[in-house]
Amino acid sequence: MPENIPIAPEVLTHVIEREVGGWQGKLRHNPLFHLLLAFFVGIIAGLGAVAFRRLIGLMHNLFFFGQWSFSFNALKHSDASIWGAGIILAPVIGGLIVVWLVRNFAPEAKGHGVPEVMDAIYYKRGVIRPAVVLIKALASAITIGSGGSVGREGPIIQMGAAFGSSLSQWLRLHEWQRLGLIAAGAGAGIAATFNTPVGGILFAVELMLVEVSARTLVPVMIATGTATFVSRLFLGNHPSFVIPASIIASTAHETVADYVAYVVFGLLVGGVGLLFTNTLYWTEDFLEKWLKNAYLRTILGMAAVGLTMYLVQRCTGHYYVEGVGYATVQNVLESTLLNPGFLLLLLVLKVFSFAVTLGSGGSGGVFSPSLFLGAVLGGAFAALVSHWIPDYQMGMAVGAALGMAGMVGASTGAAVTGAVMIFEMTNDYHIIIPLIVVSGLAFGVRRLFTRESIYTRKLIRRGHFIPEARHSNLYLMRPAAQLIETPMVRLRGDRTLEDLQKILLHRRELPHVLIIEGTMPLAVIPAHRVAEILRREIRHVPLSDLASTDWVAVRDDSQLYDLVARLRACACETALLCKKDPPEHHEDVVAVVTVEDILSYASLPQVLLRPERGPQ
Incomplete structure (x- = not known):
């Protein structure tokens, strides 16, 4: 090709993306690279814990004494504020600043932090916005420093997790790697603030990890150990409390x-x-x-x-x-x-x-x-x-x-x-x-x-279910019929909620409601939805108006693995277990199974029931 012929910009962009994607792809599959990332997350989490504690000291000295000082010993009682009774207003001023920050920049920074991390893991594919790190640190430091009666560990956990998420998004890592780095950041944060590396690992295992295996646990161990070491460099190698031996x-x-x-x-x-x-x-x-x-x-x-x-x-x-x-x-x-x-x-x-x-x-x-x-x-x-x-x-x-x-x-x-x-x-x-x-x-x-x-x-309270445990694929190999625990009732779509209430008077357990039209299944009202609508004053509304037509039919002899695959492929949360697929009559429907039923039975993370996507 002659040298004076220019390369089209779109061709050049495609070449660059292909080369970068190939480079990133190789790194994503390199176990050593993943462990190095965990090491980096541990360093940042440790430094973040130290900086956050210093920031709390600064806010406390500003609100209580009007001094620009980072010196603060949490194990010693604070001296009386120079403002006297005016200190009553310190939490008010701090609270107003916090509400303004949270409402305008990062609503996730409100509250105690850990639920937002868990929500990101199970319902947002591990995506946490980078802004959360800064806003959470500032909002929590102001709340605590101005006299708010809350802790510093939740914010440190959320900040460590947010950094792990941001790093993995920037590098376009696979989802399991991203979730692992979030758990590593969270465990590292709590290990650094308490000087308890083993406790940090167990915290990540008990509350954060959706998969407990060598490929996820080792990065958590590296991150927590590194964060603890960094914390000891700045804060000293001593426990958070001095307990008389x-x-x-x-x-x-x-x-x-x-x-x-x-x-x-x-x-x-x-x-x-x-x-x-x-x-x-x-x-x-x-x-x-x-x-x-x-x-x-x-x-x-x-x-x-x-x-x-x-x-x-x-x-x-x-x-x-x-x-x-x-x-x-x-x-x-x-x-x-x-x-x-x-x-x-x-x-x-x-x-x-x-x-x-x-x-x-x-x-x-x-x-x-x-x-x-x-x-x-x-x-x-x-x-x-x-x-x-x-x-x-x-x-x-x-x-x-x-x-x-x-x-x-x-x-x-x-x-x-x-x-x-x-x-x-x-x-x-x-x-x-x-x-x-x-x-x-x-x-x-x-x-x-x-x-x-x-x-x-x-x-x-948001309708987001979190499994209590993580299991192996043993449960996925079992028949989907083993999920049948919640009863089912068949009703025509023109029946009203008042009719349903009468039917349920003699039932001990709320059922799934299958709405039929003629001889065919039409829609479904899952049991958890039944509980919700029964509290409303809409007794004369037809059930068909309250039901969902978003369902998928699966043979009743299918394995749970196949059921989960169908739900993911169709992006549905409700399945009809049927004698025939597709059903030719509503009598072919054996039971209704929802995502909540699967989560309760197999303790699967919600992310496994979402449509599959590539690296973010």
Whole structure:
């Protein structure tokens, strides 16, 4: 070709894209490259955790003392603000700034962070906008620094996950790689802030990973280890709390009485954890119902938080319930707060302040409040038991440590993470069995009443189901007919909701409703949709107007794997299991199966039921 003949721009672009795509494709399939990315995510997550803690210190000093300083020790109580009673307005001003930031730049930054990461994993193919990193850091730092009663771990988790997502999107990695890096970023964030690398790994496994295998777990291990190392370089190699070794070591000589006390305490923590979760969502619903304007809701809610912390400081000398509350936890661990009545009062005030902070639009995590509640509850329990049974002495530090693990397990659902993290903080193997007992029982009590944790309940309220476990493909090889648990009723489309209500009077379980027209199936009302429309005042509306015609027919002898494939191919959420495909008569329909049925049966992640796409 002569050199003076120009190359068309579109041809040049195609060549460049082909070469770059080939280069990226090779990297995507290179295991070492994926591990190097995890290493990079760990570095950024560790640095992010350090920077975020410094940012909280800056905001605290600005709001409380009007000083430009990053110096802040969360284990020490803050001095009284120079503003006096004016400190009541600090949370209000901070809250207004946060609401403005969140509403205008990143709605995902509202609330406690972890649910948004889980939602991105299961419902958005792991896509988290880069803006979330900056807005979440700034909004949460302002909320905590101005006196909001929330934690710093949720924001750090969300920031680490958002960076993992942004990096994988930029490199156009496969979806499983993107989800793995999100989990790695989340685990790295929590490992860096607590100096608990094993706890960070388990957090990712329990709550983030949709697939537990070597190809996903090893990157998480690398990221959490790297983030912890980076954190230690800047913050020192010491636990988040200073736990007296002499008191914790007493667990090396347990008796039957000790384990009876642990069992009772575990059950108690589970009940309080359930109350903690319920109070948050009760408060959010109440404030949103009665205060429609977001800014007015923030003004009144954060004013209540500011007034609470000011009154506590005036009466006791310390703010106690403001911010992350680690100074209060340290007091309980050091046995300097001995009055069980005061500890229980702090528990109530912390639950109130936390729920109102998030309910009125604040941004922050739930991990620190969980640790706070567990510590004060454990301290109060130890003090009361020692008072009521003089012959039995339970150290307050022991009670606080067990309470922290149990409250994390009960509220977040990460029972193993809670036990192992506190074990890492104590650095004493003798306490591991009591931690397991209390954390496991606390989780069990909460699970007895509801399957939803404080994280997943937020998503369920959006209609987003999160599976509780990850399994191998064993379930996919089983017959789809094994999914048939929910009953089905056949009704003509001209029947009304009032007719359906009469039919359901004598049924214990809500059925799927198959709408028929003549001899053929026409539409479906899934059981969860039936529950929703029964609450409406639309009794005379024909059922055909409420039903969905978006369904796919599958033979009743198909394997679950084939059923999932058909749902993905057709982008449907409802399938008719039929004797014939396609059905020739509505009697050919054996059962109705929905995505929710599949998720409940096989604990499959929602992403597996979405239409297949290439790398993003």
